[in-house]
Amino acid sequence: MEKVTIAGAGLVGSLLALYLGKRGIKVDVYERRGDMRKVQVDAGRSINLACSNRGWRALSGVGLEESVKESAIAMNGRMMHSVEGNLTFQPYGKEGEAIYSISRAQLNKILLEEAEKQPSVDIHFHHKCMDIDLENATARFLDEANQREIQSEAQVIFGADGAFSAVRETMRKKLRFNYQQQYIEHGYKELTIPPTADGQWALEKNFLHIWPRKQFMLIALPNTDGSFTCTLFLAYHGEKSFENLQTREQVSKFFAEEFADVVPLIPNLLDEFFTNPTSSLVTISCSPWQYQEKIALIGDAAHAIVPFYGQGMVSGFEDVRVLNDLIEEFPNEPILEKYANARKDNGDAIAELALRNFIEMRDLVGDPSFLLRKRIEALIQELYPGKYIPLYSMVTFSHICYKDALAIGKRQQKMLDQMLKIPNIENVWRTEAFTEVIHQFIKEFKDAVLLK
Structure with a gap:
């Protein structure tokens, strides 16, 4: 493997480019969006990330574990908030075991910076994937900044372009390809608990805070600036749902009844609720993940999952690590089929686990x-x-x-x-x-x- 094209410069695509670049492989990464290091990331559009052992192992492989941990906050367990405001703590594991809250944007910036330090890695922004020639491992992109088409020729194309992958869509159209997507009945909306007047956290920072309410829930993850990113998971339709929260009065009443203790902590609750988007949650399963030794899917492009186990990013990082281990173990052999065989069943398993954990978090933790x-x-x-x-x-x-x-x-x-x-x-x-x-x-x- 001497020349690779990666579609997608998100977390998984950037990490993959970094791993391959460290091997001296020529890598061209194409990203439809602009360079997130140069623009402000839209608020309300990204669930906070949780990183745990599998993710740290993948980051350690490129020497980033310790530096990323400096930008993360340890969460030792769940802190459940009852309707009455009572607190119950549930540790995640044994003493010393924790998951870590980290900003998606901050982590992506770190990975982009490290990937671009590799002489063999080039990252191209504002490039939209138009088509893939599967037989020749050639990708056609539209340079949206200059409105011109370019071709990227490589030995292997990796689709790391997320849940709505253009690479996967080409495979779906041109191969005998199995594909299934399932939206859950819930969507999510992000809100913010700002720091206190003295710049501290308004809640205990080393916990993942949960307000479980059977059919819906609110969670809060700490940020290094003293704020918490809150995410409301609520059905689109039904008695208590987004469709019945259309006015400021309805939203105020809903939060006063269900999350009274958090209301004073979100001074811009109503403005944020009606400004930030309501986003959907989807699980995607597909096969095959690869075509010959020319095309492969990785991360969300292969196995998008709901976020309730904190393993979405982590499982994608593990894909990258396993792929790298196979390159190391079989330097002169085809490895894409080995990679797909190693990861497909695991991708299906974590998808099932993530859906099951939603029930646990909203219905059972209390x-x-x-x-x-x-x-x-x-x-x-x-x-x-x-x-x-x-x-x-x-x-x-x-x-x-x-x-x-x-x-x-x-x-x-x-x-x-x-x-x-x-x-x-x-x-x-x-x-x-x-x-x-x-x-x-x-x-x-x-x-x-x-x-x-």
């Missing part, structure tokens, strides 16, 4: 039986260190394949469902005798729920 389940799991993990890892920790704090984590997690759920049927379990689990109960359950489910 439910007593769910919280009891989490406490019991923590106890099992303590009794079987390194052998029993809860699903969330497998996804977030390990490098276990998504598909394996999903399969193990389903078996863990089956065991815990049975455990929670024990009479008076809410009191029994606190007793010393319960340790023996756990050992008996683990003995029965051992091969299914313990890591080898």
